[in-house]
Amino acid sequence: MPFTFKQFHIDDDKCGMRVSTDAVVLGAWAPLQQDLLAGTPSDKQSIKRILDIGSGSGILSLMAAQRTHESVAITAVEIDAAAAAQSKHNVANSPWPNKVSVLNAAIGSEHGLGKFDHILCNPPYFDNGPQTQELRRANARHTNSLSFNELLQHVQTLLAEKGLASLVLPSESLDAFTMAMANTQLQLAQRVNVSTVSHKAPSRVLLCLRHESCAEEQRKSGELAAHATELLQQHMHIQDKNGLYSQQMQQICRDFYLKL
Structure with a gap:
């Protein structure tokens, strides 16, 4: 169904x-100012290019457009x-038709x-279990076309x-994702466990x-902020x-949801 935010509208x-x-929380939470890793003003203005992999309706790209300087270029790739x-x-x-470019393509470095x-x-995350007969939804939810x-x-x-x-991933997919990440030179910098309600498990x-x-490199040079020298594990509930939005949810989403 269509969804209207404070500054833009999404048809989906x-x-x-x-x-x-999931998408709204990710788009509002993502540290787009790089303040997770560094603490100087110049570092916080370092983002010039953002990529949205599997952009779907474009919600993450538009949330990023709202949150960043007009000079930032955003590329949304959707197969x-x-x-x-x-x-x-x-x-x-x-409000940002010239800031976001949408490519109908599979993700890959071959596209230059x-x-x-x-x-x-916000990737496909189910690698097993029953799949809907509607192919478009099945591909969006399952790792048919893009594995971890x-x-x-x-x-x-x-x-x-x-x-x-x-x-953002379901908690049940974290182990498989972590195993896949072990085959790369990437590492986890921050993890936030998200519960729907305060008394429920993430x-x-x-x-x-x-x-x-x-x-x-940052650790050796002392550039890494003191609070980020170890993995930041946090928890939030929606x-x-x-049944009301938590203070955490209100804080990160108040620039987007009409009723906050």
């Missing part, structure tokens, strides 16, 4: 995956033609995309030396990745026991 009826809380067309429509009708300072992805191994190899290739990649994880070589 042509997309395999509709607008979800499904109908979803890519709808993403282009949403971008064209947003270059390097990106931040990569966003393939995704992480692309992230490693396309991520700039000091860049970050932000993703059902989602927000992950921030970086190059191992960058982390080691709603409180009364």
